[in-house]
Amino acid sequence: MSESILTARGVIAGYVPGLPIVHGVSLEVAPGEIVTIIGPNGAGKSTMLKALAGLLHIDAGVVIQEGKAIGNFPTHDLVAAGLAFVPQTGNVFASLTIHENLVVGGHTLRGRLKERLSDAYALFPDLVPKRNDRAGTLSGGQRQMLAIARSLMTAPKVIMLDEPTAGLAPKLVMQVFADLRRLAERGVAILMVEQNARAALRISDRGYVLTGGRNFAEGRAEDLLADETLATAFLGARTPARKKAS
Amino acid sequence: MLGQTIADGILTGAIIALGAIGVSFGLQILRFANFAHSELITWGAYLALAFVGFFGVGTPIGPVSFGWQLILAMLLAGLLTGVLAFIVDALVYRRLRNRGASSLTLVFASFGLALILRHLIILGFGPGTHAYTHELQIAIEVWRGIRILPDQIFILAAAIIVVAGLHLYLTYSRTGIAMRAMAESPALARACGVKVESVIRWTWMLSGALAAMAGIFLGLTPQLHPEMGSSLLLELFAAAILGGVGSLPGAVIGGLLVGLSENVSALAISTVYKTAMPFILLLLVLFIRPQGLFGKKS
Numbered sequence: 001m002s003e004s005i006l007t008a009r010g011v012i013a014g015y016v017p018g019l020p021i022v023h024g025v026s027l028e029v030a031p032g033e034i035v036t037i038i039g040p041n042g043a044g045k046s047t048m049l050k051a052l053a054g055l056l057h058i059d060a061g062v063v064i065q066e067g068k069a070i071g072n073f074p075t076h077d078l079v080a081a082g083l084a085f086v087p088q089t090g091n092v093f094a095s096l097t098i099h100e101n102l103v104v105g106g107h108t109l110r111g112r113l114k115e116r117l118s119d120a121y122a123l124f125p126d127l128v129p130k131r132n133d134r135a136g137t138l139s140g141g142q143r144q145m146l147a148i149a150r151s152l153m154t155a156p157k158v159i160m161l162d163e164p165t166a167g168l169a170p171k172l173v174m175q176v177f178a179d180l181r182r183l184a185e186r187g188v189a190i191l192m193v194e195q196n197a198r199a200a201l202r203i204s205d206r207g208y209v210l211t212g213g214r215n216f217a218e219g220r221a222e223d224l225l226a227d228e229t230l231a232t233a234f235l236g237a238r239t240p241a242r243k244k245a246s
Numbered sequence: 247m248l249g250q251t252i253a254d255g256i257l258t259g260a261i262i263a264l265g266a267i268g269v270s271f272g273l274q275i276l277r278f279a280n281f282a283h284s285e286l287i288t289w290g291a292y293l294a295l296a297f298v299g300f301f302g303v304g305t306p307i308g309p310v311s312f313g314w315q316l317i318l319a320m321l322l323a324g325l326l327t328g329v330l331a332f333i334v335d336a337l338v339y340r341r342l343r344n345r346g347a348s349s350l351t352l353v354f355a356s357f358g359l360a361l362i363l364r365h366l367i368i369l370g371f372g373p374g375t376h377a378y379t380h381e382l383q384i385a386i387e388v389w390r391g392i393r394i395l396p397d398q399i400f401i402l403a404a405a406i407i408v409v410a411g412l413h414l415y416l417t418y419s420r421t422g423i424a425m426r427a428m429a430e431s432p433a434l435a436r437a438c439g440v441k442v443e444s445v446i447r448w449t450w451m452l453s454g455a456l457a458a459m460a461g462i463f464l465g466l467t468p469q470l471h472p473e474m475g476s477s478l479l480l481e482l483f484a485a486a487i488l489g490g491v492g493s494l495p496g497a498v499i500g501g502l503l504v505g506l507s508e509n510v511s512a513l514a515i516s517t518v519y520k521t522a523m524p525f526i527l528l529l530l531v532l533f534i535r536p537q538g539l540f541g542k543k544s
Contacts, residue, residue, distance in 0.1 A: 091434065096426060100423050105426055107420065107441075
């Protein structure tokens with residue numbers, strides 16, 4: 001693995017100060033790498049992402065981006081520094097047009113807005129004919145596409161996505177994963193939380209398993225997929241489970 | 247008679263609309279009912295009065311009752327009222343926001359602020375009435391017995407220009423788009439890297455400046471008094487809610503409807519009931535469209 005671009009060590013964070021949900025999680029992502037965080041509900045996966053994105057307070061621990069400690073920086077500074085976050089639900093501005101959504105995504109840009117807009121449209125050409133439609137008129141898959149395109153407006157080095165395929169039809173799930181793979185090939189580091197654990201790991205380079213707000217396991221995606229214990233505990237059975245005689 | 251009433255209603259409505267825009271922004275972007283907004287109207291009017299006291303009202307330009315000095319005073323008062331709104335936010339509302347205060351706490355704080363702001367005006371200018379100018383004006387017949395003062399024509403034109411400018415700003419400028427994004431979802435706007443505090447600052451500045459315009463126009467037709475803003479408070483909220491919270495065209499149409507319903511109703515029933523009319527209209531609209539005329543379903 002190459003030099004990491006985002007490193008977190010012993011992060012303790014939560015919604016209410018003094019009541020942490022994440023109890024000391026460590027992880028790292030390298031440029032061009034897709035890293036997926038999996039784990040049961042309440043494991044602190046989303047909380048961890050939000051803390052890294054500057055949306056929740058980090059009580060303890062270190063977050064380093066390109067050699068610089070960035071823990072608890074305000075979100076707009078993190079976005080400007082190349083750390084983008086795509087929330088899970090309500091991740092587009094429904095009352096704004098597709099174009100306006102992208103403009104908001106580029107809010108921290110000084111100049112270069114036009115250039116970034118044409119870049120985003122080039123990456124997601126399906127959005128071009130709809131640019132003046134309200135985002136509320138888009139389908140679930142198109143919304144996800146727009147949310148990702150919007151996060152790309154600042155030319156981020158790291159994109160963090162909270163369950164990018166939640167609520168999508170299987171075909172669209174594959175589409176979103178293919179889009180993410182495409183971004184990774186451009187050198188963007190991708191850190192995501194996924195319920196579709198097995199499918200996500202198949203397109204990931206590495207994975208982390210969190211339980212109870214702590215690191216439980218980590219490794220190369222194919223190793224995690226092959227691990228029998230993990231598979232039954234966190235990935236859902238690969239084949240219909242053989243029922244034990246009762 | 248009806249024509250004249252409609253003309254008067256539109257004028258009152260235009261002034262209410264300028265105030266209602268700020269109330270609507272407050273409800274949508276700042277997420278609370280700011281009962282001190284009406285005092286920004288009073289402050290705007292009196293700040294302009296202070297400037298007029300300083301460099302006079304000027305020689306009347308054409309048929310209007312004032313010269314360019316009042317227009318300058320108007321712009322300065324608009325700017326200062328915007329700054330005042332921002333200072334009030336920094337001193338009171340921002341502190342409460344940062345402590346995670348509920349919107350009800352902010353509403354009650356705004357009641358207190360309204361009293362403080364109003365009484366500062368009484369302290370400085372006394373409880374009596376003032377006027378920018380005592381120039382006599384003759385109404386012009388604009389169309390079949392409809393007579394309007396030249397000042398009122400100026401007010402209507404200025405209100406249209408201000409609203410059109412604001413519409414362009416909200417539609418095309420990056421800050422304007424960010425304001426609309428904030429109005430829909432502050433959390434997502436923040437995640438996108440929008441500086442939430444700076445958008446809030448802009449919202450206050452704009453609301454304050456618009457309120458000042460409303461106040462100055464009220465003061466021109468015909469006078470200023472310390473309750474000029476607070477007496478409009480309920481109409482402002484009626485207009486903002488009627489039009490649909492968060493919608494600029496909504497606030498403008500809401501303002502016009504409030505002005506019209508007050509004036510036109512006086513033709514049929516006693517003027518005693520005048521102030522009740524906007525609320526009857528509001529009830530009727532909310533029965534049919536709970537989100538207001540231009541509001542979005544949540």
